[in-house]
Each structure stands twice: as structure tokens, then as C-alpha cells.
Amino acid sequence: xxxxxxxxxxxxxxxxxxxxxxxxxxxETIDELVDAVREVDDADEPxxxxxxxxxxxxxxxxxxxxxxxxxxxxxTVESDDLCAGVxxxxxxxxxxxxxxxxxxx
Numbered sequence: 080x081x082x083x084x085x086x087x088x089x090x091x092x093x094x095x096x097x098x099x100x101x102x103x104x105x106x107e108t109i110d111e112l113v114d115a116v117r118e119v120d121d122a123d124e125p126x127x128x129x130x131x132x133x134x135x136x137x138x139x140x141x142x143x144x145x146x147x148x149x150x151x152x153x154x155t156v157e158s159d160d161l162c163a164g165v166x167x168x169x170x171x172x173x174x175x176x177x178x179x180x181x182x183x184x
Contacts, residue, residue: 080104080111088137097137100146107150119145130171
């Protein structure tokens with residue numbers, strides 16, 4: 080788990096807007112994600128959970144609390160049945176375009 084301070088959020092949103100997060104924690108596993116959210120929740124601090132950054136507009140003033148960025152991007156094929164299709168479990172940090180390319184391939 081990586082922690083940074085005063086990180087501009089613009090580079091993490093698809094619209095490329097947004098001021099700094101007071102604290103940015105990057106979680107690369109499910110356990111790190113749970114631990115980070117639990118820590119912020121226990122401290123009763125403002126929390127924003129960030130996946131790929133689409134559908135998110137952040138003010139120029141930024142976010143005064145902790146942003147937990149989900150970088151967990153594993154793709155697990157749960158079932159592969161020619162008649163019923165394929166069921167996959169995708170981490171919230173996965174890049175949509177990469178997932179689509181993999182599915183098409």
C-alpha cells in the first residue's frame with residue numbers, strides 16, 4: 080500500500096480535472112483496500128474511494144480527506160461455458176478498454 084500527500088487528482092480522472100487529495104492511498108490488493116477504508120472509517124475522516132476515475136468530477140479545491148485508489152485489477156474467469164457464456168470477476172482498478180480487448184481476444 081502506497082501513501083502520498085497533496086496529490087492532484089486530475090491525472091486520476093477521465094475528465095482530467097481536480098485539485099489535490101490531502102492524502103492518497105493506493106491499494107493493490109483486496110486486503111489493502113479493506114485495511115485502508117477501515118483505517119479512515121475508524122478515524123472518522125472524509126473518505127473517497129476511487130476506481131478508474133470515470134464519472135467523477137473533483138473540484139479545483141481538491142478533497143480534504145483520504146482518497147483510496149483501487150489499483151486491484153485482477154481478472155478471474157469464474158466459469159467458461161460455451162452455452163451459458165463466460166463469467167468473470169474483475170477488480171475495481173481494471174482499465175475498461177484493456178478488459179474489453181482481453182474479452183474480444
